[in-house]
Amino acid sequence: MAHFEKANSVYEWLDQRLAVTKLTKVLMTEYWIPKNINFLWAMGVVLMTMFTILLISGIFLLMYYKPDTKLAFDSVNYTIMQEVWFGWLWRHMHGVAASVVFLVIYIHMFTGIYYGSYKKGREMIWISGMLLFVTFSAEAFSGYMLPWGQMSYWAAQVITNLFGGIPFIGDELVIWIRGNFYVADATLTRFFMLHVLLLPLVIMGIIGLHFYSLRIPHVNNQEGEEIDFDAEAEKYKAGRKAESKVIPFWPVFLSKDLFVLGVFMVFYFYLVFYHYNFAMDPINFDPANPMKTPPHIYPEWYFLWSYEVLRGFFFDVGPLSAMDIGLIAFGIANVIFFLMPWLDRSPVVAPAHKRGAFKIWFWILVVDMIVLTIWGKLPPTGANAWIGFFASITFLTLLLVALPLITKKEAQRAGGAA
Amino acid sequence: MADQKRRDFLGMVFGGFAAAGGVAALYAMKRTWDPLPSVMAAGFTTVDLSPMKPGEFRTVTWRGKPIFILKKDSTQLKKCNDADVKVGEGDYLVRIGLCTHLGCIPAWEADKQVFKCACHGGEFDACGTNTFGPPPRPLDIPPFKIEGTKLVLGEEGPEYKKLVGKA
Numbered sequence: 020m021a022h023f024e025k026a027n028s029v030y031e032w033l034d035q036r037l038a039v040t041k042l043t044k045v046l047m048t049e050y051w052i053p054k055n056i057n058f059l060w061a062m063g064v065v066l067m068t069m070f071t072i073l074l075i076s077g078i079f080l081l082m083y084y085k086p087d088t089k090l091a092f093d094s095v096n097y098t099i100m101q102e103v104w105f106g107w108l109w110r111h112m113h114g115v116a117a118s119v120v121f122l123v124i125y126i127h128m129f130t131g132i133y134y135g136s137y138k139k140g141r142e143m144i145w146i147s148g149m150l151l152f153v154t155f156s157a158e159a160f161s162g163y164m165l166p167w168g169q170m171s172y173w174a175a176q177v178i179t180n181l182f183g184g185i186p187f188i189g190d191e192l193v194i195w196i197r198g199n200f201y202v203a204d205a206t207l208t209r210f211f212m213l214h215v216l217l218l219p220l221v222i223m224g225i226i227g228l229h230f231y232s233l234r235i236p237h238v239n240n241q242e243g244e245e246i247d248f249d250a251e252a253e254k255y256k257a258g259r260k261a262e263s264k265v266i267p268f269w270p271v272f273l274s275k276d277l278f279v280l281g282v283f284m285v286f287y288f289y290l291v292f293y294h295y296n297f298a299m300d301p302i303n304f305d306p307a308n309p310m311k312t313p314p315h316i317y318p319e320w321y322f323l324w325s326y327e328v329l330r331g332f333f334f335d336v337g338p339l340s341a342m343d344i345g346l347i348a349f350g351i352a353n354v355i356f357f358l359m360p361w362l363d364r365s366p367v368v369a370p371a372h373k374r375g376a377f378k379i380w381f382w383i384l385v386v387d388m389i390v391l392t393i394w395g396k397l398p399p400t401g402a403n404a405w406i407g408f409f410a411s412i413t414f415l416t417l418l419l420v421a422l423p424l425i426t427k428k429e430a431q432r433a434g435g436a437a
Numbered sequence: 438m439a440d441q442k443r444r445d446f447l448g449m450v451f452g453g454f455a456a457a458g459g460v461a462a463l464y465a466m467k468r469t470w471d472p473l474p475s476v477m478a479a480g481f482t483t484v485d486l487s488p489m490k491p492g493e494f495r496t497v498t499w500r501g502k503p504i505f506i507l508k509k510d511s512t513q514l515k516k517c518n519d520a521d522v523k524v525g526e527g528d529y530l531v532r533i534g535l536c537t538h539l540g541c542i543p544a545w546e547a548d549k550q551v552f553k554c555a556c557h558g559g560e561f562d563a564c565g566t567n568t569f570g571p572p573p574r575p576l577d578i579p580p581f582k583i584e585g586t587k588l589v590l591g592e593e594g595p596e597y598k599k600l601v602g603k604a
Contacts, residue, residue: 173541177556180540195467199476201501209470310496310503312542314555330557333571340573342538400558 047269051252053240054266060238061279062127068280069120069287070226076113077215080106084165086211088204091167092306111295117159118298119287121321124152132359133381135368136239142360143232149357151225154218156322161214163319167207168303173316175202175210181329184346201309243368315398323395324388324414328352331391331411333404348411355418362418365426367433376425380417387413481591483584486524494545496534499590503534503542504579505552506588507563514550517564520575522596525586532565532576552576 026032033039083103085094099106128148131137137145160178164171179196183189198205237248246264254263266272290297302313318326329349332341355362363377371378390410397403482499484506489495491510496503509516509528521528534552536543541556551568552561559570566575578601582594 177539177541194472195470197472198470199472199501200480203476203501205473205476309501310498310542312554312556316541316556330571333558341571342573345571398555398558404558 043269048267049252049256050268051248051255051265052238052268052272053244053246054264055240055242055244056238057241058275058279059126059130061276062123062130064273064276065123065280065283066120066127067226068284069116069123070222072112072116073120074219076109076116079109080113081215086165086208088167088207088307091165091207095166096304108291111291111298114298115287115290115295117162118319118321119290120155121159123283124155125321128152128356129385132384133371134239134241135243135363135370135374137359138363138368139360139366140236141239144229144236145360146357147225147229147232151222151229152356153353154222154225158214158218158222159319159321161210161218164207164210165214166303167307168300169305169307169311169313170300170303170316172202172307172309173312174318175206177316179206181346181349184343203309239368241370243370245368317396320392320396323393324391325349325352327391327395327407328411328414330399331407333399333408348415351415351419362422363426364423365429365433367429374429377429380421380425383413384417387417481589484588484590485586486527486529486588487586489527489529491527492547494547497590499579502579504590505530505532505534505545505576507545509563514563520564520566520600522581522583522588522600524583524588529588530563530565531578531581531588533579534576536561536572537567537574537576538570538572 021035023035026035030039080099083094083099083106085091095110099110131145131148160174164175179193179202182196183193185192194200196206197203198209237246240246244264248265251263251265254260255265255267260266298319300319302316305313317323329345329352332344332348335341336344365374365377367374371381387410390406391414394403394407394410399407480500482497482504484497484504486506486508489506489508491508492514494505494507496505498504507514507530509521509530516528517530520530522531523529534542536554536556536559538554538557538559541554543552543554543559543561546553550563552565554560554570554572557571559572560568561572561576562568564575565578567573578597579590580593581597582589582592583596
C-alpha cells in the first residue's frame with residue numbers, strides 16, 4: 020500500500036486517497052480544447068444538461084406513475100397533472116426535454132457531418148454517438164408508451180408489428196416481445212422497465228464511452244486542422260496563451276459552453292411554460308383503445324423522416340412486396356449513418372463549404388430529411404405518396420451512391436494535388 | 438508441460454460450466470418474456486352467427502384482436518368461394534381485422550364495399566383481398582371451428598384447414 024501522511028486539510032486527505040488534483044487536471048484543467056470552434060460544439064454540453072433534466076424529472080414522475088393498463092392513463096392525466104404539486108411541471112419538463120433533446124442530437128450529428136468529425140481517428144466518437152442516438156430512440160419510444168393514450172397504444176402496435184417482417188420467426192417474435200397476442204399489460208410493464216432502468220443504464224454507459232472516445236483523437240475544429248495537442252498544451256502552460264491553439268476545458272472553454280447553454284435554456288423553459296403542447300399529441304389524451312384505431316397515426320416529429328422512408332414505397336417491384344421494400348429501406352435508414360466514416364471515402368477533413376460537391380450533397384441531404392419529416396406527417400395518399408417515394412429514393416441514393424462517388428473523386432483530387 | 442495441460446483442462450471445464458449456465462440463464466430470460474399461461478388459456482371466443490342479417494357487418498374480440506364478420510347477401514356483396522366461410526345457409530367473411538401492413542384496424546365502408554385502413558391507405562375488398570396500398574397479403578384468417586351456427590375462434594377446425602389450404 021502507498022505511504023500515507025497526516026493530511027492538513029480535507030482536500031489533502033482526499034487527494035492522497037483519490038488523486039483529486041490529477042483527476043481534475045485530466046478531466047478539466049488540462050483537457051485541451053481547440054480555440055477554433057464555434058457554438059455548434061456546445062451541443063454536447065446542452066445534451067448532457069437535457070439528459071440530466073430528463074433523469075431528475077423522470078424520478079419525480081416515477082413516484083406517482085402506475086405501470087398498469089387500468090391505472091396508467093389516470094395516474095398521468097389525473098394524479099400527476101391535477102393532484103401532485105408541481106406534477107405538471109415535471110411532466111412538461113420531461114415531455115419537452117424528450118422532444119428537444121432530439122433537435123439537439125440532430126444538430127450535433129449534422130455538425131459532425133458538416134465538419135467531417137467522423138473521419139480517420141475519430142470513428143469511435145462517431146459510432147458511440149450513433150449508438151447513443153439509437154438508444155435514445157428506444158428510450159423515447161418506450162417512454163411514449165407509458166401514458167397509455169391512443170397514440171401510445173397504436174405507436175406500440177405499429178412498432179412491435181415491424182418485427183413481424185423478420186423472415187420465419189417474425190410472428191412468434193411479435194407475440195414474445197408483447198408478452199401477449201396484442202399490446203397489453205405485459206407489454207406496458209416491460210417497456211416501463213426498459214424506460215426507467217435498463218435503457219437509462221445503457222445510455223449512461225455509452226455516454227461514458229462517448230466522452231472517453233474523445234480523449235485520444237481530441238475534438239475536431241472549424242478548419243479540420245490537425246493540431247499537435249501536446250505541443251500546443253505546452254505553449255499554454257508556459258504562459259504563451261495567445262500563441263497556443265488550445266485552451267483548457269475548465270474554466271476557459273466551459274464559459275463559452277455555458278453561454279450557449281444559457282440561451283438554449285431560455286428557449287427550453289419558454290417551451291415548457293408556454294408551448295408544452297407541441298410535445299403532447301392531442302390524440303394521446305384519449306385513453307388507449309385496442310378496438311379503435313385513430314384515423315391518422317404518425318410518430319413524434321423526430322421519427323417522421325425514417326417513418327416516411329418506411330412507408331415511402333407503396334408498390335411491389337418484382338418478387339419484393341412494397342412492405343418488404345419499405346422495411347428494408349427503413350432498416351437501412353436506421354443504420355446507414357453508422358457507416359459515415361466508410362461511406363465518405365475522402366481523407367480531407369474540412370468543413371463542407373470548402374469541399375465543393377460535398378457541400379451540395381450535405382445541403383441536399385438536409386433538405387431531403389426536412390421534406391421526409393414534413394411528408395411523414397401528411398396522409399400518404401395521392402401526390403403525397405409520390406413525394407414520399409421520391410424523397411425516400413433520394414435519401415438512399417444520397418448515402419449509398421452519391422456520397423461514395425463524390426468523396427472518391429475528392430480523394431483523387433486531393434491525392435493528385437499533394 | 439503436464440501442469441499446463443491440467444490448467445487448460447481446468448480452464449475448459451470452467452468455461453464449459455459457465456457457458457451452460459449462461460445458456461440456462463438466457464433460456465430463463467426468454468421464457469420470462471413469453472406470454473403467461475393465463476394469457477394463453479384465454480384464447481377462445483364463441484360467436485353465434487344465426488342472428489346476423491345479410492349484409493350485416495360486425496366486429497368481435499378474440500385474443501384482444503378485432504375479428505371482422507361480414508354476412509354476404511346474394512344481391513350486393515359478391516361471394517368468394519375460396520375465401521368465404523359457410524355456416525348453415527349463410528356465407529361469411531371471417532378475418533382478423535388488422536391491416537397486414539402494420540396492424541391498424543381498417544374501417545368497413547359499406548357503400549364502397551371496401552375495408553379502408555386510415556394509417557397508410559391500404560384497402561381490402563369484401564373477400565379480404567388486398568387491392569391497394571402497402572398491405573402485402575390479404576387479411577389473415579383466424580383459426581376457427583364451426584359448431585352448428587356457432588363460430589369458435591381459437592381452434593383449428595376442418596373448415597379452417599380447408600380454407601387456408603392445410604388439409
